[in-house]
Amino acid sequence: MRGEPLDAETIVSATEELLRRHGPDKTTVLDVARQLGVSHGSVYRHFASKAALREAVIRRWLDQVRNELAIVAQNFELPPAERLRALLTTMFAMKWAKAGADPELFATFRVLAAEHSAVSCDHVGFLVAQLRDIIIDGVAAGDFVASEPETIARAVLNATSRFHDPTHAAEWDSPETEAESAAVVSLILDGLRAR
Amino acid sequence: MRGEPLDAETIVSATEELLRRHGPDKTTVLDVARQLGVSHGSVYRHFASKAALREAVIRRWLDQVRNELAIVAQNFELPPAERLRALLTTMFAMKWAKAGADPELFATFRVLAAEHSAVSCDHVGFLVAQLRDIIIDGVAAGDFVASEPETIARAVLNATSRFHDPTHAAEWDSPETEAESAAVVSLILDGLRAR
CATH class of the missing domain: 1.10.10.60 (Homeodomain-like)
Structure with a gap:
């Protein structure tokens, strides 16, 4: 020792x-x-490889991201549609801020995401679960229609890839990104809404 | 001569x-x-640079893509919602087939798209126009609600990035891609539908 x-x-x-x-x-x-x-x-003694080290760094950052997102997702004062919008908007903003302020660290995250590493897959699983729970709440409240909340949650994540998937980081400093993401989120919410 | x-x-x-x-x-x-x-x-005498050459190759391929997509977009026997679904599905399938069968050529296309070259921007403009025209038809038929068809068309293209943007090509051979794209297209169509 x-x-x-x-x-x-x-x-x-x-x-x-x-x-x-x-x-x-x-x-x-x-x-x-x-x-x-x-x-x-x-x-x-603590980390067996360079890969394990960089995974640990990204895992710690994503833990912070998840803590912040969980607070937004569980702000039950907002109706489900607005909670969903807030969750997506906060997720985009955290990614955009990290990619802009800390590009080398974000490049590491991009590598792990492209490799479908455990740390990246766990994070996607968390996001799908958060989205699914809000969709279930929305269906219970009569605001949303969704026969398969888990499938729809995944579709919501896929439909917003351009605004959170690290492979798109180079596009995020465009002045139109915020308005374009808002239009996609509105389209998704219209798709979920009970008619 | x-x-x-x-x-x-x-x-x-x-x-x-x-x-x-x-x-x-x-x-x-x-x-x-x-x-x-x-x-x-x-x-x-015909092409001033290596860049002009590769642009010409991709432009020729995209001309073929546009010809095929225009036929689908103008199949007026289908109601607007089904035409929109067919246009998106055909666009995905052509990209997936090219990325799989002709990876080197597709890598060239990916470079041009990332550079926001004229050939790539023209193609995006064509896609937005096709989507917009179908959305306008859908609104006229009472099937869709859309106050700004051009903005919504762009949102539809953004919401499907994961299935047509060349930056995602490495993910397209996953067995889940087709079902995941179908779920996103259904969510989008639900978002457009008049209630």
């Missing part, structure tokens, strides 16, 4: 800092160990 | 063949001239 306590959280923070400065290709276990002034064995 | 007639069409065909075999990075004006057994000046 080493003298100073080296916990996973400290390693993740150091990795995030290196990813931010040097990008996903140039952040190895050795780089992280050097940054912390420890042996690479100390890092390997 | 050269002895043999060298027209633009012949050059475009030779370029397409080279793109198919070697991809967008390795197809230069010189390669095309060598393939045709002519001087590179003969090619430059």
Whole structure:
């Protein structure tokens, strides 16, 4: 055991800092160990590979995203349609802000999403579950019609790919993105609404 | 003037063949001239650059796509909702088939789309116009409600990005893509329908 306590959280923070400065290709276990002034064995004790390290960084960021989104999704003062709109709009805004402010970290996230990594698939599962629960509430309230809430939730996520899928990040700084996303969300809500 | 007639069409065909075999990075004006057994000046007389050559190849492919889509969009035997569904479904199927059968050529198309080239922007303009015209027909028939058909047409194209935007090509061979696209199209049609 080493003298100073080296916990996973400290390693993740150091990795995030290196990813931010040097990008996903140039952040190895050795780089992280050097940054912390420890042996690479100390890092390997917590993270078996470079891939595990970058997954941990993105997982921590997505945990924050999920915490914020859960608050919006569970704001029961809003009717289901407005909760759905708020959830989607908040999700877009968090992605756009991250892609703009922290492009190297976002590039790491893009790689993980393209690889359909566990961390990325878990996140999609969370989003589908949040959307599904609001759709079920909307059906119960008589506001929405949806025979298969899980399928519809996935369709909502697919129909908004252009505004949250990291593969589209290069388009997000267009001045039209916000208005275009609002038009898609309105079209989706009209599709869900009971007639 | 050269002895043999060298027209633009012949050059475009030779370029397409080279793109198919070697991809967008390795197809230069010189390669095309060598393939045709002519001087590179003969090619430059028609196409000023490698970029102009690959644009011409993609423009020819997209001309064929547009011809097929226009036939579907103008099949007035179908009610507007079914014409819209047929137009979207045909557009997806043509993209998926091209990405699968001709990946190098499709990679060229992806580059042009990402660059927002004239050829790609013209194509988006065509798609929006086709969708808009069907939406206007649907409103006239009392089937659809849409206050701004052009804006809604663009929203329909944005909401289906995952199924036609070349940036998503790597996801299209998933066995779920067809069912997922059908769910999104149904959600969109529900959104357009008059209640």
